[in-house]
Each structure stands twice: as C-alpha cells, then as structure tokens.
Amino acid sequence: MTLEQKFEKLKNILSELGSVAVAYSGGVDSTFLLKVAHDVLGENVIAVTATSSTYPEREFNEAKKYAEQFGVKHIVIVSEELEIEGFSKNPIDRCYYCKRELFSKIYDVAKEYGIKYVADGSNFDDLNDYRPGMKAAKELNVVSPIKEAQLTKEDIRELSRRMNLPTWNKPSFACLSSRFPYGHEITEEKLKMVEKAEQILLDLGFKQVRVRHHGEIARIEVAAQERERFFNVEILDFVGDKFKEIGFTYVTLDVHGYRTGSMNEKIIN
Incomplete structure (x- = not known):
C-alpha cells in the first residue's frame, strides 16, 4: 500500500469504530492518532493520560498542551506502576502488568463518557520488538488502528509533518x-x-x-x-x-x- 492508502485505511478504521478513548502519552504515535481520530470522529474522541513516577513531568506537560491545542477533551488519571504487585522487581514481562492496569483504568473512563473503544498508538514496527504490553492490549480488546493500517514509525512522522503536528520530529520516548x-x-x-x-x-x-x-x-x-x-x-x-x-x-x-x-x-x- 502507498502512504496515502494507509492513511485512508486508518481514517476508515476510526470511522467504523465510532468513538474512542485514546491512551495518550504526548508522543509521536499517540499524538498522531489523537489528531486523526479527532478529525474523523470529533467530540466522540477523548484523550486519557496516566500520570505516575515513570512518566516525566516534561512529557505530561507536552501531552496536556497538545490535547488543548487540538480541542480534545483530556482526562488525567493516576496509574502508579510501583504499586502493582511484582512490578518493582522488574520481571521480563513488566510491561504486561503495567499496560493491563493502564488499559483497565482507561476502559473505566471510556465507560463513564459513553465511549465504545480504547485505542493505543502501537505502530506496525512494534511487531518487530519484544512488547509484552501487546498481550494485555489483546486480552482487554484494546484496538490499535495505526498498526492495523500498517503505518510504520517513518510513515507516522511523514504524515505528522504534512499535518504540521509539533511531534513529527519529536524523539522517541518510552516510560x-x-x-x-x-x-x-x-x-x-x-x-x-x-x-x-x-x-x-x-x-x-x-x-x-x-x-x-x-x-x-x-x-x-x-x-x-x-x-x-x-x-x-x-x-x-x-x-x-x-x-x-x-x-x-x-x-x-x-x-x-x-x-x-x-x-x-x-x-x-
């Protein structure tokens, strides 16, 4: 598929979902997803950001700023990973427990606001890395529209650049x-x-x-x-x-x- 075809596929996927709560970190992928989702679904989109000791204040401030610029309703929750049993011991599947708690809390918010789906910003390249958090997403039926549209990180940066998103050249970040x-x-x-x-x-x-x-x-x-x-x-x-x-x-x-x-x-x- 061409980049344009992938982009159209993403918009079609979002349109069919009807409403989504985006797990929003303010990074390249989730910012791109949030903007496109808002363009397609309007007020049927909310952004949910979780604060914790693993999430730097500078990243939270940027996420807050971008959501405000897009005019998206932004919900902030607390998801303290260190309180999850076993997390601090840093097992190989650490991200599974983190993501399971995070997505569960976002689902609670989505339900409160009448939103059908929770979406994350996983992209097509993530399939090539060890990502135990994907298991949690699958178990909780979290949708990954970017990944489903087969958009890579490079694709997302290029589309973000065309859309004049401030994150198009933002360095990658992980918790x-x-x-x-x-x-x-x-x-x-x-x-x-x-x-x-x-x-x-x-x-x-x-x-x-x-x-x-x-x-x-x-x-x-x-x-x-x-x-x-x-x-x-x-x-x-x-x-x-x-x-x-x-x-x-x-x-x-x-x-x-x-x-x-x-x-x-x-x-x-």
Missing part, C-alpha cells in the same frame, strides 16, 4: 522503567535519578537520549549523529560531575548510541 535491566529493582528514587540525568542531557541540547540505570553505573545513549558531541572534555567533565551529584558512581557512554529496545537485545538475540 522510565525501560531504563533498567530486567531483574534490577525499580524504585521511585532510581526513577528520579534517571529523569534528572536525562534532563541534564536534554538541557545541553541532546535530542534523543536514554540514561540506562545499571546500579552504580549510568550508561548514556544518544542518537548516533550526536555521539561526537562527547568528544569535548568540558561536556564530559560537566556530565560526569552532574551525574555523580545525582547519585551515580560511574558514568559511561554507549559507543553504539541510542537504539530502540536496547534492553531487549539479550532477549531477542
């Missing part, structure tokens, strides 16, 4: 829990360390960042084209000092740079 190797305990304190560390890099002008938490070690991932910025002694010293203030003992740079699902490499390979 802060994804910064920890499976089996390493997740705590609110550690999540705050990661959030602060990533904010330091963002404030320095880095666009795509991840700070992986390996106990005493912080492993920095930045976009491949941004790695050369670390060939600067002043930046190295500044980042090292700031990260140690946060609580890390050692600070390292991943020489391969950022890549989606780097914590899943041992699982997939």
Whole structure:
C-alpha cells in the first residue's frame, strides 16, 4: 500500500469504530492518532493520560498542551506502576502488568463518557520488538488502528509533518522503567535519578537520549549523529560531575548510541 492508502485505511478504521478513548502519552504515535481520530470522529474522541513516577513531568506537560491545542477533551488519571504487585522487581514481562492496569483504568473512563473503544498508538514496527504490553492490549480488546493500517514509525512522522503536528520530529520516548535491566529493582528514587540525568542531557541540547540505570553505573545513549558531541572534555567533565551529584558512581557512554529496545537485545538475540 502507498502512504496515502494507509492513511485512508486508518481514517476508515476510526470511522467504523465510532468513538474512542485514546491512551495518550504526548508522543509521536499517540499524538498522531489523537489528531486523526479527532478529525474523523470529533467530540466522540477523548484523550486519557496516566500520570505516575515513570512518566516525566516534561512529557505530561507536552501531552496536556497538545490535547488543548487540538480541542480534545483530556482526562488525567493516576496509574502508579510501583504499586502493582511484582512490578518493582522488574520481571521480563513488566510491561504486561503495567499496560493491563493502564488499559483497565482507561476502559473505566471510556465507560463513564459513553465511549465504545480504547485505542493505543502501537505502530506496525512494534511487531518487530519484544512488547509484552501487546498481550494485555489483546486480552482487554484494546484496538490499535495505526498498526492495523500498517503505518510504520517513518510513515507516522511523514504524515505528522504534512499535518504540521509539533511531534513529527519529536524523539522517541518510552516510560522510565525501560531504563533498567530486567531483574534490577525499580524504585521511585532510581526513577528520579534517571529523569534528572536525562534532563541534564536534554538541557545541553541532546535530542534523543536514554540514561540506562545499571546500579552504580549510568550508561548514556544518544542518537548516533550526536555521539561526537562527547568528544569535548568540558561536556564530559560537566556530565560526569552532574551525574555523580545525582547519585551515580560511574558514568559511561554507549559507543553504539541510542537504539530502540536496547534492553531487549539479550532477549531477542
């Protein structure tokens, strides 16, 4: 299918659904889905955003701003993953428990507002990664219109650019829990360390960042084209000092740079 055909398919899918509650994070995919859904279904669309210690304040503020710009009713709920039994132990299927609770709460909101379906922003590329959250979505009959229309991440960015969406070139983001190797305990304190560390890099002008938490070690991932910025002694010293203030003992740079699902490499390979 051409990009235009995929886009038409997405709009047809949404039209047939009639009404949807979009699980809205403010990221590239969910923002695109929310805008198209609102264009197709109007007031039969609501955006539902869950706040928690795994969701940085900067991301929440952007989600709130975009929903307001689109004129979409925006509902904010609390979904604290650390309170889910077993979640903090960071099992390999951690995302399953998180998504199951999240989608269950969004369904409660959808029911309250007379909305038929809950939709997430999964795209066609997600089929190539380890995504236990998809199991929860399937069990709860969450629909994935973007994925069903076979739209890839690149497709979504291009369509978002054409639609003048502010997120068309926004760096990919995943919840802060994804910064920890499976089996390493997740705590609110550690999540705050990661959030602060990533904010330091963002404030320095880095666009795509991840700070992986390996106990005493912080492993920095930045976009491949941004790695050369670390060939600067002043930046190295500044980042090292700031990260140690946060609580890390050692600070390292991943020489391969950022890549989606780097914590899943041992699982997939």
